[in-house]
Structures are given as C-alpha cells and as structure tokens.
Amino acid sequence: MTQKIQQHPKLTDLEARAELQSLADEITRHDVAYYQKDAPMISDAEYDDLRDRYRKLLAEFPHLRPLNDPESRVGVEPAASFTKVRHAIPMLSLSNAFTDEDAHDFVERIRRFLRLSEDTSLEFMAEPKIDGLSCSLRYEGGELTVGATRGDGTTGENITANVRTIQDVPKRLKPPFPSMIEVRGEIYMNREDFFALNARRESEGEAVFANPRNAAAGSVRQLDPRVSAARPLRFFAYALGESEKGDACSFETQAGLRGALERWGFMLNEPSRLCRGVDELLAYYHHIESERFKLPFDIDGVVYKLNHCDLQDRLGFISRSPRWAIAHKFAAEQAETKLLDIVVQVGRTGALTPVAILEPVTVGGVVVKHATLHNEDEIARKDVRIGDVVRIQRAGDVIPQVLGVDLDQRPPNITPFVFPDHCPVCGSLAVREDGMAVRRCTGGLICPAQAVERLRHFTSRLAFNIEGLGDERVRELWDDKLIRSPADIFRLKKHRAELIIRKGWGEKSADKLLDAIDARTTISLDRFIYALGIRQVGEATAKALAEHYETFDNFYNEMRLVRSNSSEWNGLTSIEGIGELVAQDIADFFEEPHNREVVDDLLNLLTIQPYQRRIDRQGEAILAGKRIVFTGTLSTMSREEAKAKAESMGAKVSDSVSSKTDFVVVGEDAGSKADKARALGIRILNEAEWNGL
Ligand code: IVH
Numbered sequence: 001m002t003q004k005i006q007q008h009p010k011l012t013d014l015e016a017r018a019e020l021q022s023l024a025d026e027i028t029r030h031d032v033a034y035y036q037k038d039a040p041m042i043s044d045a046e047y048d049d050l051r052d053r054y055r056k057l058l059a060e061f062p063h064l065r066p067l068n069d070p071e072s073r074v075g076v077e078p079a080a081s082f083t084k085v086r087h088a089i090p091m092l093s094l095s096n097a098f099t100d101e102d103a104h105d106f107v108e109r110i111r112r113f114l115r116l117s118e119d120t121s122l123e124f125m126a127e128p129k130i131d132g133l134s135c136s137l138r139y140e141g142g143e144l145t146v147g148a149t150r151g152d153g154t155t156g157e158n159i160t161a162n163v164r165t166i167q168d169v170p171k172r173l174k175p176p177f178p179s180m181i182e183v184r185g186e187i188y189m190n191r192e193d194f195f196a197l198n199a200r201r202e203s204e205g206e207a208v209f210a211n212p213r214n215a216a217a218g219s220v221r222q223l224d225p226r227v228s229a230a231r232p233l234r235f236f237a238y239a240l241g242e243s244e245k246g247d248a249c250s251f252e253t254q255a256g257l258r259g260a261l262e263r264w265g266f267m268l269n270e271p272s273r274l275c276r277g278v279d280e281l282l283a284y285y286h287h288i289e290s291e292r293f294k295l296p297f298d299i300d301g302v303v304y305k306l307n308h309c310d311l312q313d314r315l316g317f318i319s320r321s322p323r324w325a326i327a328h329k330f331a332a333e334q335a336e337t338k339l340l341d342i343v344v345q346v347g348r349t350g351a352l353t354p355v356a357i358l359e360p361v362t363v364g365g366v367v368v369k370h371a372t373l374h375n376e377d378e379i380a381r382k383d384v385r386i387g388d389v390v391r392i393q394r395a396g397d398v399i400p401q402v403l404g405v406d407l408d409q410r411p412p413n414i415t416p417f418v419f420p421d422h423c424p425v426c427g428s429l430a431v432r433e434d435g436m437a438v439r440r441c442t443g444g445l446i447c448p449a450q451a452v453e454r455l456r457h458f459t460s461r462l463a464f465n466i467e468g469l470g471d472e473r474v475r476e477l478w479d480d481k482l483i484r485s486p487a488d489i490f491r492l493k494k495h496r497a498e499l500i501i502r503k504g505w506g507e508k509s510a511d512k513l514l515d516a517i518d519a520r521t522t523i524s525l526d527r528f529i530y531a532l533g534i535r536q537v538g539e540a541t542a543k544a545l546a547e548h549y550e551t552f553d554n555f556y557n558e559m560r561l562v563r564s565n566s567s568e569w570n571g572l573t574s575i576e577g578i579g580e581l582v583a584q585d586i587a588d589f590f591e592e593p594h595n596r597e598v599v600d601d602l603l604n605l606l607t608i609q610p611y612q613r614r615i616d617r618q619g620e621a622i623l624a625g626k627r628i629v630f631t632g633t634l635s636t637m638s639r640e641e642a643k644a645k646a647e648s649m650g651a652k653v654s655d656s657v658s659s660k661t662d663f664v665v666v667g668e669d670a671g672s673k674a675d676k677a678r679a680l681g682i683r684i685l686n687e688a689e690w691n692g693l
Contacts, residue, residue: 091134093153094326126285126305128295131300168234187234187235189233191297197232202349342355344424346425350535356390433581466516522608631674663685
C-alpha cells in the first residue's frame, strides 16, 4: 500500500499558506522533471503522496490556493523546441483510486451526481492503464495530419513527423471514417523492447532510461524524427478529442467507440472487460493485478470508464479530470529485508553502479536478492549502511530499488558506506564529471569489465578496421588470454601455432587474420585517436584533434601535461567542437597511468601517420585560382554540380579551351575540346581523377 503523508491536525492560515506554497513549488518542479525532461526525481508513489497532501490541505484552506496551483493544470508547458498545437478540447488527466474503497466511492459519486438509486446498475469499460505518454492524432479526410503531445493540457507539442514513424499509428484510416476526427491514446514501449534499447545504449556508452515510460517520452520528444524511427514505439487508442459528428462518429457507449477505433485501424489496450457494477470492476482489477507480469508491457493500474456516453456528457469534468473515469492504481510492491553487502559493479562503459545484496525476500511473488542503489549520491542521501534493514520496492516491475532505511532497526556501530574512488575491477582512478551522478572508471583500455567492448571498438571499421576480429573472436581471444590489451593484437603472430589448431580456425583463416592485422600496423592519426575509445571522442572529434595536433607526438606530449587552465588545456579547448566536458574526458584518459602504458606499448609496434589534410583540401590547393573546362558527359555528377564543386574549390570554370586553361576534365564522348587541350599540352583529367580531387 502507498504510504500517505500524515496531515498535521491544526494549522494556522499562515502555516497552511506556507505549506501549500511549498507543496505547489515542489509539485511544479517534479512536473517539469517528469514532463519536460523525462527524468523524474521521485517515485510515482511519492509524487502521488505530495499531490494527496496538497489536495487535502487545499480542501481545508480553499481561500489559500497558490498562484501556481498544480490542480488547475495538467503537466507543464511544452518545451520550446517543437511548434505548438492547441487542443480544441483540452487533454485531461485521470484522478486516482488506490484502494477498493476508493473504487466504491467513485461509483457512489457517479450515482449521487446522476441521482440514480442504489439498485440502478451501471456499466463500465475497464482497461489496462499503460504508463506511457498521451498523444492526440488528427485525421482529415482519413489522412493523418497532426500528432501532438498533451503538453499542459491546452497546448501540446507538434510531433507529427515522429508519430508518423510509429507502426501502430495508421497514416490513413480505414473507411468509413468521419471527415475530421482526433483520436487520443498512449505512446508506449514494450518491456522487452525497452530492455533491448537500454542494452544497446549501454553498449554505446549512452545513458540508459529508468523505465519504459521515460524511454517512450524521450524517444518521441526527439527533434530528429530519424531518432524516433529507430526506437520501438507503439500506440494504442482509447478516446476521441474533437470530431465532425456524423454517422461514422456517433457512439452510444465506450465499447462502441472502441469498436470504431479498431475498425479505423488502431490497436486497443487489451485485455479490457465490460463490467456491471463495482464488484465486477474489482474482480477485473485483482485479476489483472495478479496477471500483469504476463502482459508484454508494464502497466501501473487499470482505468474504469462509465460505458454510456450520454451519462459521461452529463457528468462532465472536475478541474483536470473527468467525473466518469478513474485510474485504479496498483500499489507498489514493497518489503523489508537486511542489507548484507553493497557491491560496486562496473558496466561496459565504465560506470560504477552500487548494487544492494539482500537477504532474499519475496516481493509480489518474486524472490528478490539484489536491488539497485542507483549511484553514490543516493546511498549518501538515504544513508544506507551495510547491516541496515532496508525497505525495497519493485518499481514499475523493472529493477527492484532500495527506498530507504528503517533507522529504528539500525544495529549500533555500523559505519557509513564509503564509495570507492578507484575501479573495483582494475584499480584505475574512478572519476565523476561535473554535475553528473555517475562515477566512471578511467582505465578504459585495461579494465577487464570494459576490455572486450573497448577492444571491439579498437578493431571496428572506423578505428583499425581489422576484418576477422569481430565480437566473437575478440571475446574468444580475450577469454583465452591471447589478447588482453590492444597491443596484444599486434603480437598475435607470435601465437600463430596456437591459432591454427583452434576449433573453427585452421591455417587459412589464422593467416588471413594475421595479414589483416599486419596491414594495419601503419595507421592514420585520426583513426588512432578514435580507436583509443576516449569517452566522448567520436570520429569527428578524433579528426578535429588530429587536424589540430598533426602528429601523435604533439598530441601525446601536450595531453600528458594538460591540466585545467594550463596552456595545453587552453589549446585543447580552443579546438572547435571540444568543450570543457570533452576536454576533461581526454585529460582524464591520459592522466590514468594504465592508459599511458597501453599507448606506449602501441607506439612501439605501430607507425602513426601524421594527419593528412582532407583530399578536397588538397584539391583546393591544386585548383585554387585555376581555369578549368569540362567536356563530354560525366557519369557521377551533372555538369552543374561539377561546375559548382570546382568553383567552391576556388577554380574558374570556362566553356572554351585556350592557352590560359589549366585543366580539362574529360567525360564520355568528349569532342574537339579534348583534342584542342591535347594539342596545347594542357593537363587532362579523366572523371576518376577529377573525383579524386
Ligand atoms: S483515458 C479524459 N485510458 O493515463 C481522460 N487514459 O493518469 C482520458 N492512460 O492522461 C484518458 N491508459 O495518458 C485513458 N486506458 C487508458 C489509459 C489512459 C493510460 C494515461 C493517459 C492519461 C493518464 C492519466
């Protein structure tokens, strides 16, 4: 059961005003974190408690309603980056029921409002409540024209391009359909898709999402629709907004509306059930509560909706929610147990994550032995100590978390937990970036927890591009201790005899790999820097560094001295695209002695070429101020494009060949101009040579 904050019995007006204001401010802060940043700071239950406390206090002191009253708005104002969409009919929220008694009260309130007797039976549609983000889809002439988020309920964000990428969203309705209709529903992510997305992000060194709702919200609110398209988003429809009333769009019941939504081509949130009276609603609730883990998506409750539309109309709305519907939430499953140990794990990106090792306890039918403690600040904030009795919760059915400590049961003499400042796996320094909660191991190249991933990066296409050293082989050679650091790759030839007798290898494939490795002992500076796998140094940053420092010696000498505000630091941060945070990651990398050992080892085995200006820069040097003539048909670009390209590189393009012409580019079926150029001894370029420039 959700713990409710106890209300103070007698408050003066002054005290109540102060408390209402502080609650309103706090709720607003959490609304911004949740709706705009997709990064809630507290659990849903804690949020609901705040709201509950606020509502009760406001009921007692209605004359003290703060100006930023959270009850009179839904969510928060939309973020500035998307264009805005005004909802002709506001997109509202649902009020919550937490107990069976709350559900009884809901039905009773409806009866009272409609002046119905005790024995009049009422029908309700009951549906699962997925915790995603609500979305409105506008169809004109059956075509999807606008997709919008809820925003503050009145104005949302235009996310049309993004919703078009969601498979479940029909781009065209199946007939018959009304001339204009706004369908509302929920964008969400399935549990499995969510886990896979997080695993991918983790392996790419990106922050993982806390739960499927945040993942869905974060994916939809991407300014680049290609990012949304790559995310496994889904949609189900549950309501209508504005509509052109007509035959295709008049419903007597919620069940009838669901039928129409399905016929138009939408997915519905199932399993739903038509229930007569509160007992059937509660039977549905308890059934879904026990079966919820079998659903492919996480749900946080069920929604009851009065089935008859005419009664819905009569009931109307109260502040931000309809009187005819309610969300009956599931209680978060909680339990208390002893914290046996705190183990700090190192992820593939080097992030240090504290994990609580618990005396096994059953929470909602599942035995829990581990729970997350999030990060070092959370441990300090909750003052969690080994030996404490802790309260744990299975939040959103994802990873159990430690909520807090039962101080009454704290044994004497247990000491605060000291978070390690060195990696527990490899011993390298572990650092925190400014403003970040995560501490990371800096021993990227040698840390076993990260090594295989790092080695894969080292051999990947944009780095050393060693064919034949993919995931499986790197892991295999790592496990057998043949490759433990990047330099070992270049010493592999010493182990040829061992390689050729390996299962699935043979002489041919071993030699092919050794040749591929041999071919890479000379490497360009930008590739080499990229291959080191320094945090935040991707292909473009590696190029920028290579261009700036030109040789590895220059780069390395400066990076060994780089400290904030040194001249080396100033040089590094003067490079376009390298801000303080990236510079700090580079500095941390070279500050770690293990990383320098790996680099030194590699330097003994490899030749790193100085940075070569990009080829069009060479072309620029060659073409600047020169006269050029194109003749014949080019197969890879139009004459206009070739001309524009030549001009952008500083050349002057003319139509006729003369003694002043410097180059003639000859395509297919070139005629007299090519002959004339030959006669005048002018340099002739074929199409491939031109493209090379
Ligand atoms: S009906 C007028 N049905 O829950 C109210 N909402 O906490 C229309 N939600 O804002 C909402 N599942 O984003 C409805 N089956 C369902 C739902 C559902 C999830 C969301 C929706 C709503 C929020 C309220």
